[in-house]
Amino acid sequence: MRTPRRVVVTGIGVVTPLGSTYEAFKAALFEGESGVRYHKEWQEASYGLKTRLAATVNDFDCGEIPRVHRRSMSRVAMLAYRATCDAIAHAGLTLSDLQNENTSICYGSTIGGPSVLEEYFAEAEMVKSYIEAANSTTFLRMMPHTAAANLAIALGIPGPIHATCTACAASTQAIGYGYEAIRQGKVDRVIAGGSEEMHRGIPAIFEVLGATSIKFNDTPDASPRPFDEKRDGIVAGEGAGTLILEEYEAARARGAHIYGELVGYYTNNSSSHMTNPAVDSLVRCIEAALRAADLTPAEVEYVNAHATGTDVGDAAESHALMKVFGGRIKVSSTKGHLGHLMGAAGVVETVASLAMLEHKMLLPTRNLEHPSANCAAIDYVMRNEHVPELKYIVKNSFAFGGINATLILKGI
Amino acid sequence: MMENRLSHEQIADQVRQMIAEQMEINEHELTPEVKIFETLGMDSLDAIDLAIACKRKFGLELKESDMREVRTLADIYSMVQKGYDNKTATH
Numbered sequence: 001m002r003t004p005r006r007v008v009v010t011g012i013g014v015v016t017p018l019g020s021t022y023e024a025f026k027a028a029l030f031e032g033e034s035g036v037r038y039h040k041e042w043q044e045a046s047y048g049l050k051t052r053l054a055a056t057v058n059d060f061d062c063g064e065i066p067r068v069h070r071r072s073m074s075r076v077a078m079l080a081y082r083a084t085c086d087a088i089a090h091a092g093l094t095l096s097d098l099q100n101e102n103t104s105i106c107y108g109s110t111i112g113g114p115s116v117l118e119e120y121f122a123e124a125e126m127v128k129s130y131i132e133a134a135n136s137t138t139f140l141r142m143m144p145h146t147a148a149a150n151l152a153i154a155l156g157i158p159g160p161i162h163a164t165c166t167a168c169a170a171s172t173q174a175i176g177y178g179y180e181a182i183r184q185g186k187v188d189r190v191i192a193g194g195s196e197e198m199h200r201g202i203p204a205i206f207e208v209l210g211a212t213s214i215k216f217n218d219t220p221d222a223s224p225r226p227f228d229e230k231r232d233g234i235v236a237g238e239g240a241g242t243l244i245l246e247e248y249e250a251a252r253a254r255g256a257h258i259y260g261e262l263v264g265y266y267t268n269n270s271s272s273h274m275t276n277p278a279v280d281s282l283v284r285c286i287e288a289a290l291r292a293a294d295l296t297p298a299e300v301e302y303v304n305a306h307a308t309g310t311d312v313g314d315a316a317e318s319h320a321l322m323k324v325f326g327g328r329i330k331v332s333s334t335k336g337h338l339g340h341l342m343g344a345a346g347v348v349e350t351v352a353s354l355a356m357l358e359h360k361m362l363l364p365t366r367n368l369e370h371p372s373a374n375c376a377a378i379d380y381v382m383r384n385e386h387v388p389e390l391k392y393i394v395k396n397s398f399a400f401g402g403i404n405a406t407l408i409l410k411g412i
Numbered sequence: 413m414m415e416n417r418l419s420h421e422q423i424a425d426q427v428r429q430m431i432a433e434q435m436e437i438n439e440h441e442l443t444p445e446v447k448i449f450e451t452l453g454m455d456s457l458d459a460i461d462l463a464i465a466c467k468r469k470f471g472l473e474l475k476e477s478d479m480r481e482v483r484t485l486a487d488i489y490s491m492v493q494k495g496y497d498n499k500t501a502t503h
Contacts, residue, residue, distance in 0.1 A: 067435070067436045068453065068455075071457070135460070135461050135464055136457040136458075136460040136461045136464070137457060137461075
């Protein structure tokens, strides 16, 4: 049997509430900054929301996009475009390197372009016509695969597109698909990641389920609080992240800088409940990813948790980690800094994990002061922690619909 | 009704403005002989949006087959002018 190919990350692009270059993002993370902001306009027009907090990308400048491409893009695609152009440049590649069928685009978001969806259906109701409310690009700007398709057309990449729309696990699954495609020899390079635009409907949906943070409107940077005893839910966010994945030998041959290696991936679903995480299915997912990477739990120093700051979710994940790794495992969630970037969460947190591997430095969970009594007694990272032997990071993402996804990263 | 009727020149002016806005092109560049597909880079989606704009502005139902006949801006002007004349004549 042919040895499976190795897959490495050679380029990173991010647009986040904490900075829109890899360097700026990293600096803000290691400084312990918060991307969460109070939104005054939500006070004036709350649409029923109790929360006023969101982690938004302010002063976003997409740069020049030709009209012919811009006409089919909503914000979710523009964020994706900007992150992807930056990732390509960061990898030292040009478009002509990628304009072939050996390059795939694996890119996710939660629901495509929600603002366009809202405008279209509201207008249709007003004018009592689905025809008059539309123009030629209405669907192209709102469709679930709008980010992935716009990247392909705007960048002229003719390879396969895999658009994941599995909510909070979307970009982790996108990276996972990309990893598998290169590993199995289907393609040589993958543009992998995810994007999300802020829409008040998202925190609203979580608020209905009792899962949006509403107690910290007066102290925005004190929420979300993953694993903390005072946590009261998510803070919704927006952003985009793109990784350039390449086959290891080819990356080395062209002298690319390697930020880390992907060594394992697994995804499953709980098959039990749409929103309640099932500890046993999380355990199965993480254990299968470890087997795929040919690792024992003892070889992993740290887990970058999905932990969003909800009562049920954080507790379930902590107990799953306890079961797989035991109490010695170091764990933190980057959502304390970033909020929950939904379709972009997995990739942006993977970027944070790559930064931790690069600097052999673990980030704490921002706002975690007192681990909650209903969370397992694992080793919560409480401050920036230098770990010279740091080699492997497990990255979890979970989503409504019972979706679990786990990536395993290795430092170079 | 008659006093509100648009002249052919007014229709051409309005259509030119619509195309300039849609295609993000300076109106001064839009001379009648300009080829809309080759020179302006319009494609099938742009043609649909132009037809939608004409419907909103002039209440005209332009046929796709008519749009396919069009080559230059002057062709668009005369197509819209003709449609407008037919429509207003029947009122």
